[in-house]
Amino acid sequence: MLFLACTEPSEPEILDRxxxxxxxxxxTAAGDAWVFxxxxxxxxxxxxxxxxxxxxxSAKRLESDPRYVIANVKPAPYRLFGxxxxxxxxxxxxxxxSQPTAGDRISTPVNFQSQPGRGAxxxxxxxxxxxxxxxxxxxxxxxxxxxxxxxxxxxxTPLTLIADPVGHFDPKKVGFTFGxxxxxxxxxxxxxxxxxxxDLSLQLFLRWLPRPGQxxxxxxxxxxxxxxxxxxxxxxxxxxxxxxxxxxxxxxMVPIAQALGPSADGGAGIQPFGAPPAGDxxxxxxxxxxxxxxxxxxxxxxxxxxxxxxxxVSR
Numbered sequence: 344m345l346f347l348a349c350t351e352p353s354e355p356e357i358l359d360r361x362x363x364x365x366x367x368x369x370x371t372a373a374g375d376a377w378v379f380x381x382x383x384x385x386x387x388x389x390x391x392x393x394x395x396x397x398x399x400x401s402a403k404r405l406e407s408d409p410r411y412v413i414a415n416v417k418p419a420p421y422r423l424f425g426x427x428x429x430x431x432x433x434x435x436x437x438x439x440x441s442q443p444t445a446g447d448r449i450s451t452p453v454n455f456q457s458q459p460g461r462g463a464x465x466x467x468x469x470x471x472x473x474x475x476x477x478x479x480x481x482x483x484x485x486x487x488x489x490x491x492x493x494x495x496x497x498x499x500t501p502l503t504l505i506a507d508p509v510g511h512f513d514p515k516k517v518g519f520t521f522g523x524x525x526x527x528x529x530x531x532x533x534x535x536x537x538x539x540x541x542d543l544s545l546q547l548f549l550r551w552l553p554r555p556g557q558x559x560x561x562x563x564x565x566x567x568x569x570x571x572x573x574x575x576x577x578x579x580x581x582x583x584x585x586x587x588x589x590x591x592x593x594x595x596m597v598p599i600a601q602a603l604g605p606s607a608d609g610g611a612g613i614q615p616f617g618a619p620p621a622g623d624x625x626x627x628x629x630x631x632x633x634x635x636x637x638x639x640x641x642x643x644x645x646x647x648x649x650x651x652x653x654x655x656v657s658r
Contacts, residue, residue: 359417359418359459360418360459360460361414361415361416361417361418361460361462362416362418362457362458362459362460362461362462362463363412363413363414363415363416363462364380364396364412364413364416364421364423364455364457364462364463364464364465365410365411365412365413365462365464365465366410366411366464366465366466366467367409367410367466367467368400368405368409368410368411368425368466368467368468368469369409369466369467369468369469369470370405370409370427370448370468370469370470371470372427372429372448372469372470373402373405373429374402374427374428374429374430374431374447374448375399375400375401375402375405375427375428375431375433376399376400376405376411376425376426376427376428376469377397377398377399377400377425377426377427377428377433377435378397378398378399378400378411378413378423378424378425378467379394379396379397379423379424379425380394380395380396380397380413380416380421380422380423381394381395381421381422381423381424382395382421382422383420383421383422383454384422385422386422386424386452386633387424387442387443387449387452387632387633387634388452388631388632388633389629389633390546390563390627390629390635391438391442391627391629391633391635391637395416395421396413396416397413397435398411398412398413399435411425411467416457416462416463417457418456418457418458418459418460419456419457420454420455420456420457421454421455421456421457422452422453422454422455423450423452423453423454423455423465423467424449424450424452424453424633425449425450425467425469426442426443426447426448426449426450426469427447427448427449427469428447429446429447429448430444430445430446430447432444432511433447436641437640437641437642438637438640438641439477439479439635439636439637439640439641439642440511440642442477442633442634442635443473443632443633443634444473444476444477444512445473445474445475445476445512445513445516446472446473447472447473448469448470448471448472448473449469449471449473449632450467450468450469450471451468451471453465453467473632473634474516475516475517475518475520475588475630475634476508476512476513476516476517476634477512477517477630477634477635477636478506478517478518478519478520478545478628478630478634478635478636479506479507479508479509479511479512479517479636480504480505480506480507480519480628480636480638481504481505481507481509481638481646481647482502482503482504482505482638482646482649483503483504483505483591484503485646485649488645488648488649488650489649489650489652490649490650490651490652491652491653491654492549492596492624492651492652492653493653493654493655501593501594501595502568502593502594502595502596502626503591503592503593503594504519504547504591504592504593504594504626504628505590505591506518506519506589506590506591507646509642509644509646509647510644511642518588518589518590519545519588519589519590519592519628519630520545520586520587520588520630520631521543521544521545521575521586521587521630521631522543522544522579522583522584522585522586522587522631523541523542523543523544523579523581523582523583523585524541524542524543524544525583530583532581532583540572540576541576541579541581543572543575544630544631545628545629545630545631546627546628546629547567547568547569547570547592547594547626547627547628547629548565548566548567548568548626548627548629549565549566549568549596549619549624549625549626549627549651550563550564550565550624550625550626550627550637551563551564551565551566551600551619551620551622551623551624552622552623552624552625553620553622554622557620557622559604561604562602562603562604563602563603563604564600564601564602564603564616564620565600565601565603566596566597566598566599566600566601566619566624567596567597567599567601568594568595568596568597568626569594569595569597570592570593570594570595571593575587575589596619598618598619599615599617599618599619600615600616600617600618600619600620601613601614601615601616602614602615602616619653620653621652621653621654621655622652622653623650623651623652624651624652624653625637625638625639625651626638626651638651639651
């Protein structure tokens with residue numbers, strides 16, 4: 344004789360059930376839609392990050408069935424971002440081409456909670472136009488593919504960044520475009536560090552590429568890069584609705600590393616890390632809206648495949 348018994352699943356099993364994140368896509372343009380699922384606080388307009396999930400909806404399918412679906416999503420808070428690839432130049436296999444370019448449409452990032460077993464329904468509106476290309480660049484005067492970033496103990500290391508369409512983008516729309524920041528929305532330029540100089544929307548930094556075991560999970564170490572903002576501040580004249588574009592920037596490495604990682608409240612925090620660690624780095628330019636460029640990258644272009652490294656630690 345066979346006896347069968349059925350019981351209700353335990354509460355931990357219920358809470359761990361995955362669900363489906365889906366929703367309608369609204370747009371007034373034509374193109375392929377790409378939808379990305381990030382951790383809270385990650386993704387555009389912040390620094391480039393690896394998404395938890397991604398899905399694509401072809402232009403043809405958008406015409407008859409304008410919705411996206413991401414399956415098997417664990418219950419947790421997430422951030423959703425979408426883009427419409429109007430000019431068909433999105434390439435998910437190449438890091439720096441996996442982002443919006445001039446002419447595309449993007450969504451406002453949406454924060455939401457995926458529920459156990461049910462997921463979430465989140466609508467996306469892909470109608471915000473992108474007017475510029477990513478801030479693609481190369482290093483001026485770099486004769487070989489090896490760049491040593493070691494700085495003298497009493498000096499700082501200068502680097503000159505040159506806007507470069509790398510044979511892929513519209514040269515007229517490539518450059519370092521930025522304006523004044525107003526993160527708190529008080530209609531006044533921000534001055535987060537209190538130095539009396541308004542903050543600009545362009546961020547430049549070196550990001551350490553640690554070897555396995557050298558850094559805690561979900562932590563990033565960066566070294567800020569600074570440039571003289573005076574000429575641009577005079578042009579901006581304190582206006583939040585104005586931008587400037589530069590085709591050449593001379594930057595200096597600030598020899599103080601910072602660690603970005605999870606904070607006690609579940610968000611992201613910044614802590615001093617000390618001297619820049621030895622090892623390989625990538626140079627990142629992050630523009631308003633989340634467009635970015637990094638060296639080295641996966642493009643088959645000589646100027647884009649440099650090795651940037653620090654061989655010793657400053658004291």
